Amino acid sequence: MSRLYYDEMQAGNGSVRSHYQPFADWLKRTTADQIAHKREEAERAFHRVGITFAVYGEDAGTERLIPFDIVPRIIPGDEWRMLEQGLKQRVKALNLFLHDIYHDHNILKANVIPAERVLGNTQYRKEMQGMDVAGGIYAHVAGVDVVRAGEGEYYVLEDNLRVPSGVSYMLENRKMMMRLFPELFGTQAIKPVEHYPDLLLENLRGVAPSSNEQPEVAVLTPGAYNSAYFEHAFLAQQMGVELVEGQDLFVQNDAVYMRTTRGPHRVHVLYRRVDDDFLDPRAFRADSTLGVPGLFAAYRAGKVTLANAIGTGVADDKSIYPFVPDMIRFYLTEEPILNNVPTFQLRKQDDLRYCLEHLAELVVKEVHGAGGYGMLVGPAASSAEREAFRSRIVSQPEKYIAQPTLALSTCPTFTASGLAPRHIDLRPYVLSGKTVNLVPGGLTRVALREGSLVVNSSQGGGTKDTWVMAD
Amino acid sequence: MLCRTANELYWMARHIERAENTARLLDVTYRMSMLPYEAIEPGLAWAEPWAVPLITSGLATEFYERFPQLTAENVLRYMILDTTNPSSINCCLRAAREAARSVRGAITSEMYEDLNSAWLEARVQDFQRIQASGVSEFLDWVKMRSHLFRGVTFGTMLRDEAYHFIRLGTHIERADNTARILDVKYHTLLPSAADVGGAVDYYQWSALLRSVSGFESYRKIYSDVITPRRVAELLILRKDMPRSLHSCMSFIHETLEILCDNDQDTTEMERAAGELHARLMYGRTDDIIKEGLHEYLMDFLDRIYELGGEVNKHFLVPTY
Numbered sequence: 001m002s003r004l005y006y007d008e009m010q011a012g013n014g015s016v017r018s019h020y021q022p023f024a025d026w027l028k029r030t031t032a033d034q035i036a037h038k039r040e041e042a043e044r045a046f047h048r049v050g051i052t053f054a055v056y057g058e059d060a061g062t063e064r065l066i067p068f069d070i071v072p073r074i075i076p077g078d079e080w081r082m083l084e085q086g087l088k089q090r091v092k093a094l095n096l097f098l099h100d101i102y103h104d105h106n107i108l109k110a111n112v113i114p115a116e117r118v119l120g121n122t123q124y125r126k127e128m129q130g131m132d133v134a135g136g137i138y139a140h141v142a143g144v145d146v147v148r149a150g151e152g153e154y155y156v157l158e159d160n161l162r163v164p165s166g167v168s169y170m171l172e173n174r175k176m177m178m179r180l181f182p183e184l185f186g187t188q189a190i191k192p193v194e195h196y197p198d199l200l201l202e203n204l205r206g207v208a209p210s211s212n213e214q215p216e217v218a219v220l221t222p223g224a225y226n227s228a229y230f231e232h233a234f235l236a237q238q239m240g241v242e243l244v245e246g247q248d249l250f251v252q253n254d255a256v257y258m259r260t261t262r263g264p265h266r267v268h269v270l271y272r273r274v275d276d277d278f279l280d281p282r283a284f285r286a287d288s289t290l291g292v293p294g295l296f297a298a299y300r301a302g303k304v305t306l307a308n309a310i311g312t313g314v315a316d317d318k319s320i321y322p323f324v325p326d327m328i329r330f331y332l333t334e335e336p337i338l339n340n341v342p343t344f345q346l347r348k349q350d351d352l353r354y355c356l357e358h359l360a361e362l363v364v365k366e367v368h369g370a371g372g373y374g375m376l377v378g379p380a381a382s383s384a385e386r387e388a389f390r391s392r393i394v395s396q397p398e399k400y401i402a403q404p405t406l407a408l409s410t411c412p413t414f415t416a417s418g419l420a421p422r423h424i425d426l427r428p429y430v431l432s433g434k435t436v437n438l439v440p441g442g443l444t445r446v447a448l449r450e451g452s453l454v455v456n457s458s459q460g461g462g463t464k465d466t467w468v469m470a471d
Numbered sequence: 472m473l474c475r476t477a478n479e480l481y482w483m484a485r486h487i488e489r490a491e492n493t494a495r496l497l498d499v500t501y502r503m504s505m506l507p508y509e510a511i512e513p514g515l516a517w518a519e520p521w522a523v524p525l526i527t528s529g530l531a532t533e534f535y536e537r538f539p540q541l542t543a544e545n546v547l548r549y550m551i552l553d554t555t556n557p558s559s560i561n562c563c564l565r566a567a568r569e570a571a572r573s574v575r576g577a578i579t580s581e582m583y584e585d586l587n588s589a590w591l592e593a594r595v596q597d598f599q600r601i602q603a604s605g606v607s608e609f610l611d612w613v614k615m616r617s618h619l620f621r622g623v624t625f626g627t628m629l630r631d632e633a634y635h636f637i638r639l640g641t642h643i644e645r646a647d648n649t650a651r652i653l654d655v656k657y658h659t660l661l662p663s664a665a666d667v668g669g670a671v672d673y674y675q676w677s678a679l680l681r682s683v684s685g686f687e688s689y690r691k692i693y694s695d696v697i698t699p700r701r702v703a704e705l706l707i708l709r710k711d712m713p714r715s716l717h718s719c720m721s722f723i724h725e726t727l728e729i730l731c732d733n734d735q736d737t738t739e740m741e742r743a744a745g746e747l748h749a750r751l752m753y754g755r756t757d758d759i760i761k762e763g764l765h766e767y768l769m770d771f772l773d774r775i776y777e778l779g780g781e782v783n784k785h786f787l788v789p790t791y
Binding site: 047048049223224229233234236237242243244245247248258259260261262 | 472473474475476477569572573574575576580583584587588591632636730786787789
């Protein structure tokens with residue numbers, strides 16, 4: 001059955017693709033015992049280092065490891081070049097789109113995107129209209145989910161422009177692989193990713209409000225019980241900046257300060273990993289204890305930069321997603337390099353009818369959903385699950401989109417019954433500041449259940465190291 | 472440094488030190504419980520050796536709310552594993568690890584990994600396991616984890632503010648705990664008044680010395696029999712004894728001066744630390760004995776508690 005899908009390692013005739021040859025050779029000459037030993041070593045090290053994520057819906061403070069698979073996902077250099085160009089192009093257009101919809105609305109006036117779809121979107125922040133942000137950049141960090149369906153055939157599944165996470169796993173996975181397989185790194189030219197924190201810091205300093213001081217950057221976290229807390233702490237440490245919570249900050253005369261043992265200390269750039277709604281109880285949700293009263297006023301006054309900007313959610317919303325290729329044409333007058341997945345918008349009568357007739361073949365997602373929650377994978381669902389979903393769609397069709405079930409590529413993965421193909425995706429992290437940049441690679445997520453297409457860690461997904469080969 | 476970070480680091484260090492000293496306190500109790508004793512009034516629960524760690528830690532009331540009976544097992548359960556006792560060894564190790572987790576960025580990854588693996592081992596402990604491998608063995612493990620953490624801190628950490636807050640927490644906690652351990656002897660009864668200065672008395676003092684790793688040092692310094700006067704001198708006034716009150720206060724005073732280097736005026740915190748340091752630097756053993764060792768230690772505990780309050784006000788819980 002694996003032959004139905006494109007396998008990253010094996011070609012259709014069973015031969016190993018050339019960029020996987022050194023790894024396949026290693027597999028062949030290594031005994032099952034040695035491999036089991038490597039896998040145990042990896043698990044022990046991840047536990048000790050404490051690379052965990054908190055699981056919502058279980059006891060507060062429950063921490064789990066994301067399963068790590070030692071078979072790398074390898075991308076040939078020429079394919080990466082195409083991906084890199086396509087990702088940069090896409091994120092540039094998305095930033096231009098965000099600037100436009102919070103200023104002149106050109107793309108709406110030109111009827112490229114229906115105005116109500118943007119202005120009536122719950123993710124559109126009216127408070128941001130007419131406000132200038134440093135460098136005109138909104139999505140400083142974008143985690144774009146990409147899948148491969150065939151030879152050279154990549155699709156963008158989602159643009160994550162709010163607070164995309166996972167980059168710490170990209171970095172820790174690489175560290176782990178270099179520790180487990182030094183010989184493979186010694187003999188092959190695998191492009192490094194370790195400079196990501198340096199790029200990020202440079203990028204954040206580049207968007208500081210203009211001032212004479214050396215800009216002070218801090219990472220704003222909801223706190224130790226957030227699912228991605230490990231990552232927040234990790235990035236702050238790697239960049240050498242403070243990790244702050246809302247309670248550590250206060251605003252005076254529209255400037256933001258940290259409470260330190262030597263008195264108040266000014267902050268210029270907040271790499272915030274707190275959602276828009278919780279940032280400032282005075283401007284948004286009044287019951288938020290995670291935010292900083294007055295932060296939005298300081299932001300409006302141009303005394304602090306928030307990365308990502310407030311209101312980016314409208315651009316990665318699933319109801320806007322179908323228009324991204326048009327954005328690229330509109331702002332850059334270029335043809336999109338990366339494909340969108342064809343998307344049915346169930347608010348449309350025709351699309352709705354088609355979807356309800358072909359529910360067993362489609363993937364249905366909530367327009368505002370994320371993290372693999374609230375979605376239906378038609379071919380994998382039971383008929384009872386499909387019927388339950390059907391009635392939800394019928395009652396509120398505008399809340400859903402549907403896409404054909406993509407034949408996600410597979411990558412060999414260690415399972416209870418040995419090496420077997422499992423579906424994967426890829427999330428590269430695109431940084432925008434004075435320039436648009438990304439490190440070669442990203443986070444490869446793998447659906448560990450046989451046949452499953454859902455790679456989210458909250459739904460039992462694992463991760464792999466991603467190797468981009470230098471030519 | 473963020474006040475919150477300083478606070479977490481300070482308490483991380485205090486919790487590790489407290490876990491170690493609780494192990495030491497249980498260790499001395501364990502040793503003393505093996506010596507002969509006789510309750511003055513039979514049936515009076517507090518006269519038992521196992522009541523002593525509860526009294527010196529100020530936990531007797533809470534203990535009796537949880538456990539109707541004073542037995543070695545109940546005290547060990549309460550002081551090692553009980554999740555309602557915030558000073559139990561397990562709670563301390565957990566609190567230290569949680570604190571470390573919330574300020575990972577301020578410490579080295581080796582330090583975090585060390586506390587994390589200590590907690591991963593501690594959380595699977597239960598009384599049967601501890602008993603099976605021996606209580607002393609478990610207490611030694613706790614001490615060893617604390618040594619390991621101190622070593623990792625000393626060996627890997629930049630000498631920045633974070634380091635000084637850790638050092639401050641360690642020594643404030645240790646000063647408090649050494650005073651409490653020393654006070655154990657006051658609460659531990661001898662078979663009879665005639666035994667003062669006798670064999671049991673001697674063994675009790677030597678057990679106390681061993682519990683604070685002071686037995687060999689005592690021999691080295693005095694090469695003579697163990698007398699209460701000298702034990703008090705060693706654990707209170709000698710600066711070269713790393714767990715003595717003088718040594719702790721000297722670290723605390725020095726650390727506070729480093730942390731306050733940009734302050735203009737001398738604060739109440741610095742004044743109180745300086746005064747307490749001076750009392751230990753220039754104090755005389757005879758005067759302590761004359762005042763009464765127990766009374767002296769109680770007064771010291773009050774003062775170190777107040778100093779902790781000043782540290783809080785000045786650094787850890789900002790008022791602006």
